[in-house]
Amino acid sequence: MNWHYLRNELYHQRRRTLISVIGLSIGIALLVILNALSLAYREAAHQPLKEIGADVTVQRAGDVPRDLSGVVFPCSAVTIRDEEVKKISSLPGVRGTGKAILLWVFDPKRAWIVLGIEEKNSIGPAILRSSVTEGRFFEGGKPEAIVEAAYARRFNIKIGDSLSVANRTFPVVGYLDASRSAKIAIANIYIPLAEAQSLAHSSGRVQSVSPFNQGDVNLLFISADQEKIVEMASSIKKIMGAKTTVATPESFLKLLGSLFALSDKFTLAASLIAIIIAVLIAFKTMAGNIAERVREIGVLKAVGWTNRNVVTQLFAESVIQCFLAGILGLAIAGVAAYCLSFMKVSIPIPWEMSPTPHFLPGGGDQIFKVLRLPVHIPWDLAVFAVLLSVIIGGMTGALLGRQISKIKPSEVLRHE
Amino acid sequence: MSNATLLSGAALSKSYGSLQVVRNVSLSIKAGEFVCLVGKSGCGKTTLLSLLSGLETPTSGKVMLDDKNITDATEDELAVFRREHVGFVFQSFNLIPTLSAWENTALPLFPVKMPADERKLRATRLLEKMELGHRLEHLPSALSGGEKQRVAIARALINKPKIIFADEPTGNLDSTTGEAIMKLLYTLHTEDGVAILMVTHEAELSKTADRLIRMHDGEVME
Numbered sequence: 001m002n003w004h005y006l007r008n009e010l011y012h013q014r015r016r017t018l019i020s021v022i023g024l025s026i027g028i029a030l031l032v033i034l035n036a037l038s039l040a041y042r043e044a045a046h047q048p049l050k051e052i053g054a055d056v057t058v059q060r061a062g063d064v065p066r067d068l069s070g071v072v073f074p075c076s077a078v079t080i081r082d083e084e085v086k087k088i089s090s091l092p093g094v095r096g097t098g099k100a101i102l103l104w105v106f107d108p109k110r111a112w113i114v115l116g117i118e119e120k121n122s123i124g125p126a127i128l129r130s131s132v133t134e135g136r137f138f139e140g141g142k143p144e145a146i147v148e149a150a151y152a153r154r155f156n157i158k159i160g161d162s163l164s165v166a167n168r169t170f171p172v173v174g175y176l177d178a179s180r181s182a183k184i185a186i187a188n189i190y191i192p193l194a195e196a197q198s199l200a201h202s203s204g205r206v207q208s209v210s211p212f213n214q215g216d217v218n219l220l221f222i223s224a225d226q227e228k229i230v231e232m233a234s235s236i237k238k239i240m241g242a243k244t245t246v247a248t249p250e251s252f253l254k255l256l257g258s259l260f261a262l263s264d265k266f267t268l269a270a271s272l273i274a275i276i277i278a279v280l281i282a283f284k285t286m287a288g289n290i291a292e293r294v295r296e297i298g299v300l301k302a303v304g305w306t307n308r309n310v311v312t313q314l315f316a317e318s319v320i321q322c323f324l325a326g327i328l329g330l331a332i333a334g335v336a337a338y339c340l341s342f343m344k345v346s347i348p349i350p351w352e353m354s355p356t357p358h359f360l361p362g363g364g365d366q367i368f369k370v371l372r373l374p375v376h377i378p379w380d381l382a383v384f385a386v387l388l389s390v391i392i393g394g395m396t397g398a399l400l401g402r403q404i405s406k407i408k409p410s411e412v413l414r415h416e
Numbered sequence: 417m418s419n420a421t422l423l424s425g426a427a428l429s430k431s432y433g434s435l436q437v438v439r440n441v442s443l444s445i446k447a448g449e450f451v452c453l454v455g456k457s458g459c460g461k462t463t464l465l466s467l468l469s470g471l472e473t474p475t476s477g478k479v480m481l482d483d484k485n486i487t488d489a490t491e492d493e494l495a496v497f498r499r500e501h502v503g504f505v506f507q508s509f510n511l512i513p514t515l516s517a518w519e520n521t522a523l524p525l526f527p528v529k530m531p532a533d534e535r536k537l538r539a540t541r542l543l544e545k546m547e548l549g550h551r552l553e554h555l556p557s558a559l560s561g562g563e564k565q566r567v568a569i570a571r572a573l574i575n576k577p578k579i580i581f582a583d584e585p586t587g588n589l590d591s592t593t594g595e596a597i598m599k600l601l602y603t604l605h606t607e608d609g610v611a612i613l614m615v616t617h618e619a620e621l622s623k624t625a626d627r628l629i630r631m632h633d634g635e636v637m638e
Binding site: 002004005008009011012013295296299300301302303304305306307308309408409410413 | 466471472491492495496498499500504506510512513514515516519523524526527532555571575
């Protein structure tokens with residue numbers, strides 16, 4: 001293989017080179033952007049739970065409380081027994097769990113959405129420790145309350161005030177801003193988990209709908225191995241029964257409804273089509289280019305180039321062109337990804353995951369998690385695209401080179 | 417010119433289907449001899465040149481060059497043989513359009529493992545000999561017809577061949593340039609002792625040759 005010849009051929013036949021490179025680069029760009037979009041939707045589907053460090057949430061649906069007064073469970077989140085939590089924690093793929101209790105408290109003057117959260121945990125609503133905007137987080141398991149900042153402003157609740165919730169007094173020790181957090185972690189008042197368990201345990205209305213022991217919860221958050229989530233979700237349902245709601249990135253993908261989100265098969269099929277288009281474009285343009293050079297190949301052979309010399313030269317030209325096409329394809333895909341990253345997606349959050357009584361403000365509204373589509377091109381996809389491009393070039397060059405090297409110089413040089 | 421036979425063809429025939437283009441031709445060329453092969457268009461001159469130079473394999477008969485039988489060689493063996501022993505000059509120059517004058521000259525050396533500087537030096541010296549030292553980096557599109565043919569002659573000489581096969585080397589040139597090219601070929605023959613087998617249909621050009629071979633309907637009428 002001769003670099004002088006290769007460089008001159010690509011440079012002096014710029015039009016020919018550009019057509020080959022641009023043609024293939026479009027196919028490569030298509031392949032990259034399709035996969036980047038698919039990955040972006042998958043990543044977006046993780047967002048509703050990502051802010052609270054979880055991949056999966058578990059709830060169990062139950063009966064609607066007969067009488068909405070005092071402490072009740074929302075019908076979408078009734079008791080998850082402690083032994084069920086332990087069984088789930090030991091499932092393959094579970095990295096860790098976080099617990100919470102969601103309560104509706106109907107006092108004579110006010111209705112509260114109360115979330116009982118752990119004091120320390122990197123999984124679940126305990127992560128809201130970092131969202132405290134004023135005051136402090138819970139300390140030492142004391143009966144204290146933290147109020148959601150917007151709610152506190154609305155009802156003029158100050159740090160140091162005492163809140164009476166279900167006939168128990170909770171001094172307000174801080175505010176937290178949960179507006180950027182997962183919808184499932186949004187409440188009016190946050191109290192320590194043990195306090196919430198005590199409220200639920202002592203509530204006759206809770207016990208009448210869903211028997212509750214002191215160690216039980218009604219929301220479970222799981223951090224999990226991504227590859228095992230589907231299998232794990234199925235095991236959880238087996239442990240907890242048919243009324244269980246297991247929210248996973250996959251379930252949010254389905255709610256997104258996009259073609260990319262709906263099916264891996266679609267992305268695979270579209271990628272295959274893009275690859276086939278890329279191969280056909282590369283083959284067609286390079287076959288055309290080589291056909292134009294039949295006489296040149298005849299001269300090479302006449303002056304002493306062997307078939308192998310000819311094939312190696314054409315192979316190298318083709319590989320370099322396709323490498324350039326891969327780089328250009330990546331650049332095109334990068335620009336497209338940048339533009340697409342301004343696109344916003346609205347992920348619908350099922351009411352069950354953020355239950356608010358219908359008679360409270362916003363109670364009947366559909367809630368969405370709105371975010372910018374996180375489109376980016378991962379390194380492995382970029383390397384794969386360039387490698388694929390080079391492989392296409394190598395195969396095309398070798399195939400066409402072998403074919404063209406069979407010509408006899410006397411045949412092409414005869415007709416002058 | 418020595419008396420040793422450099423190239424010989426014995427009972428050479430070439431057919432394409434039912435068409436017999438070369439019929440039972442036997443001839444020999446001595447080292448350093450300038451031989452002209454003349455005849456009308458379509459009489460089989462170019463085919464005979466292709467058979468003798470190893471560009472084409474005969475239907476029957478054999479070709480010996482430097483005591484080597486090249487008739488049964490494989491395609492790649494023939495390519496290496498052409499690279500090492502013969503040079504070609506074509507009517508339409510057949511330069512590679514994307515390569516400069518020196519690169520075209522060095523084209524037969526590209527597959528040979530040697531330092532790039534040496535390759536360029538050899539091409540440069542030959543082009544200087546052809547009075548093209550100022551055109552080394554020019555592409556064929558920037559050269560005149562005569563200059564292109566001189567680059568083609570330099571390319572034919574780059575491997576120091578014992579024989580050059582020239583197929584109508586002045587066919588695409590005006591008479592003045594054609595004369596200059598013929599003078600150059602003659603100089604190569606007389607000063608460097610290179611054997612030349614030149615195909616032409618112009619009898620005038622054959623006057624400079626040591627020997628004239630006439631062809632008619634695929635047969636040699638010496």
